Amino acid sequence: xxxxxxxxxxxxxxxxxxxxxxxxxxxxxxxxxxxxxxxxxxxxxxxxxxxxxxxxxxxxxxxxxxxxxxxxxxxxxxxxxxxxxxxxxxxxxxxxxxxxxxxxxxxxxxxxxxxxxxxxxxxxxxxxxxxxxxxxxxxxxxxxxxxxxxxxxxxxxxxxxxxxxxxxxxxxxxxxxxxxxxxxxxxxxxxxxxxxxxxxxxxxxxxxxxxxxxxxxxxxxxxxxxxxxxxxxxxxxxxxxxxxxxxxxxxxxxxxxxxxxxxxxxxxxxxxxxxxxxxxxxxxxxxxxxxxxxxxxxxxxxxxxxxxxxxxxxxxxxxxxxxxxxxxxxxxxxxxxxxxxxxxxxxxxxxxxxx
Amino acid sequence: xxxxxxxxxxxxxxxxxxxxxxxxxxxxxxxxxxxxxxxxxxxxxxxxxxxxxxxxxxxxxxxxxxxxxxxxxxxxxxxxxxxxxxxxxxxxxxxxxxxxxxxxxxxxxx
Numbered sequence: 001x002x003x004x005x006x007x008x009x010x011x012x013x014x015x016x017x018x019x020x021x022x023x024x025x026x027x028x029x030x031x032x033x034x035x036x037x038x039x040x041x042x043x044x045x046x047x048x049x050x051x052x053x054x055x056x057x058x059x060x061x062x063x064x065x066x067x068x069x070x071x072x073x074x075x076x077x078x079x080x081x082x083x084x085x086x087x088x089x090x091x092x093x094x095x096x097x098x099x100x101x102x103x104x105x106x107x108x109x110x111x112x113x114x115x116x117x118x119x120x121x122x123x124x125x126x127x128x129x130x131x132x133x134x135x136x137x138x139x140x141x142x143x144x145x146x147x148x149x150x151x152x153x154x155x156x157x158x159x160x161x162x163x164x165x166x167x168x169x170x171x172x173x174x175x176x177x178x179x180x181x182x183x184x185x186x187x188x189x190x191x192x193x194x195x196x197x198x199x200x201x202x203x204x205x206x207x208x209x210x211x212x213x214x215x216x217x218x219x220x221x222x223x224x225x226x227x228x229x230x231x232x233x234x235x236x237x238x239x240x241x242x243x244x245x246x247x248x249x250x251x252x253x254x255x256x257x258x259x260x261x262x263x264x265x266x267x268x269x270x271x272x273x274x275x276x277x278x279x280x281x282x283x284x285x286x287x288x289x290x291x292x293x294x295x296x297x298x299x300x301x302x303x304x305x306x307x308x309x310x311x312x313x314x315x316x317x318x319x320x321x322x323x324x325x326x327x328x329x330x331x332x333x334x335x336x337x338x339x340x341x342x343x344x345x346x347x348x349x350x351x352x353x354x355x
Numbered sequence: 356x357x358x359x360x361x362x363x364x365x366x367x368x369x370x371x372x373x374x375x376x377x378x379x380x381x382x383x384x385x386x387x388x389x390x391x392x393x394x395x396x397x398x399x400x401x402x403x404x405x406x407x408x409x410x411x412x413x414x415x416x417x418x419x420x421x422x423x424x425x426x427x428x429x430x431x432x433x434x435x436x437x438x439x440x441x442x443x444x445x446x447x448x449x450x451x452x453x454x455x456x457x458x459x460x461x462x463x464x465x
Contacts, residue, residue: 045402118397124465127436159434187430250434253408253465254401269397294396 002079004030006316007099007109009086009259012040014290014305015115016069016078021313023076024331027320028339030079030107032086032099034120039066044121044252055303065302075338081105083144085120087258089286097285111285111316114264114271115305116292118254126157126248130216138222139246149174149245155225157213158249159183164192166249171204178206178241180213180227213246214238222246262286270294278315279308285319287312360450363417365460366393376450384459385411385445398464404446409435411445412462419457421448436465 006022008015011033019029037043039062047063054060060068084101089112091097099107123141125131131139143149143166154174156167159181165188167179179196186193199205208227215226217240225246230236256269264281265272271288273279275295279287289312290305298304317326335345359375362384366372376387385400388411402408406427412435415421421443424432428447432438442462448454 041402045407046405049405118401124436127465159430181433183430183433185426185430185433187427187434250436251408253410254397256397269395 001098002030002081002105002107004028004079004107004109005320006030006111006113006313007032007097007107008113008115009033009099010040010115010117010290010292011035011038011080011082012115012117012290012305013042013065013069013302014117014309015040015113016066016073017306018113018115018289018309018313019073019076019078020069021310022316023073023339024329024336025313025317025326027313027316028078029076030081030109032081032084032101032107034083034085034122036083038070038080038082039063040117041254042066051302053301053303075336075340075342075344077339081107085257089262095285110320112287113309113312113316114259114281114286114288114292115290115309116256116259116288118269118291119256119259120254121252122255122257123248124250124253126213126250128213128216131248134216134218134222134246137220138218138244139216139248141248143247146170146173151175152244153242154178154245154247155180155213155241155243156247156249157181158251159186159188160249160251161188161192162251163249164188164196166247167205168192168195168199171199174245176206176243177204178208178243180208180211182210182212184209208241213248216246256292259292264288267294270298279312280315287315358452360452360455360457362387362450362454363456363458364388364391364393365416365458367461367463376454378450378452378454380450382450383446384413384448384450384457387450388445388461394461394464399461400446402446406431406444406447409444410464412437412442413445413459414439414462415441415443415457415459417456417458419454435462437462 005027006029008031011031022029042062050059084103086099087102088100096110152174153176155178157180171177200207211229213225214228217224224240224242227241228238271293273288273293281288289308291300358378362376364372374391399410401410409431428444
């Protein structure tokens with residue numbers, strides 16, 4: 001059981017900044033995120049896009065913002081459960097909550113901060129009628145353990161970075177890698193595209209374009225996929241391509257998911273909160289901050305998430321330390337004492353006589 | 356009001372909406388849909404309008420001359436589902452005077 005003061009669900013910018021604000025109040029945080037890396041949308045959807053409305057940053061790349069937030073909060077030693085989705089919440093007799101992930105990891109905290117953005121990122125499944133019958137029987141939407149593809153015949157579908165990158169990686173692991181895409185053009189980093197070109201020329205990747213997978217063949221386990229090559233010029237060609245694994249990589253899309261069943265008031269796919277006070281939900285001790293919440297006049301902006309996180313932490317302090325006195329301190333005055341023993345503070349003013 | 360254009364939008368439930376869209380607020384079709392709440396929040400414009408998610412895919416049913424498709428939109432549509440010949444990403448269609456009378460249908464959520 002992982003124990004902490006504030007359990008944050010979602011490691012995007014709002015969740016990461018919560019760690020910093022909580023740390024100033026000597027509250028420890030742990031974050032859960034369905035993605036394998038922190039940053040949320042900033043790392044998953046648009047890492048290389050510049051953001052222009054972060055106060056004090058005329059321009060910052062989404063990925064750099066994530067790195068800065070991690071750097072800013074690191075002395076408060078946040079814990080991470082990454083690649084797992086928060087599944088259930090159970091209130092305990094002592095008033096704390098236990099949150100369990102889809103992999104069974106349990107977390108306990110007196111305060112829960114849902115900073116889940118638009119929800120947890122789920123793979124987008126291609127529209128193949130029998131695909132669900134073969135999930136985990138040869139069809140995988142996310143590559144968790146590349147070793148299972150060793151010496152196997154693998155078909156990858158998709159036209160983005162993950163399809164390119166995994167084709168490159170698995171070309172050294174699998175016995176055969178076929179990459180199938182609806183167009184001849186790929187949307188990815190130039191070096192990935194060039195690398196795939198090089199591997200194709202060497203015969204290490206079989207490229208099948210423009211084509212798509214229209215069916216899956218197998219009895220119990222996957223035996224092959226139905227490939228339809230069509231270029232709007234020639235007659236469509238449809239055939240079975242034998243394989244051991246089919247990995248469709250069509251990106252991820254966020255879904256509110258299990259949080260929708262936690263008994264929280266939901267409106268417009270977001271969690272209703274008390275914005276006049278502390279961003280608490282209808283369940284005392286459970287807060288919702290950032291894009292995941294809604295209230296009159298809500299704006300889904302990173303900067304609004306930062307503000308909401310700050311006020312929420314003050315409320316969390318009162319729940320965790322009932323009756324204990326505190327006044328907000330400025331970091332310019334008090335500096336920052338990290339949980340790792342480090343201290344940051346303003347240099348002392350020089351007092352020297354001028355003669 | 357003379358700057359507004361009339362747009363016909365069929366939502367994902369097949370309901371027809373006649374809406375007025377301003378042309379002087381740099382709005383795109385995805386944002387018009389959101390401003391009239393014709394699709395639930397969180398199911399459209401997920402990436403914010405960067406042609407990076409296809410949640411605003413729509414089918415253009417009128418014969419309007421639309422802005423030419425850029426590489427990123429074309430690439431995104433090549434990975435999207437339920438794509439037809441008249442598919443476009445709503446976030447890439449700016450509201451201008453030329454869009455008067457535009458007729459579109461929202462593609463299914465995926």
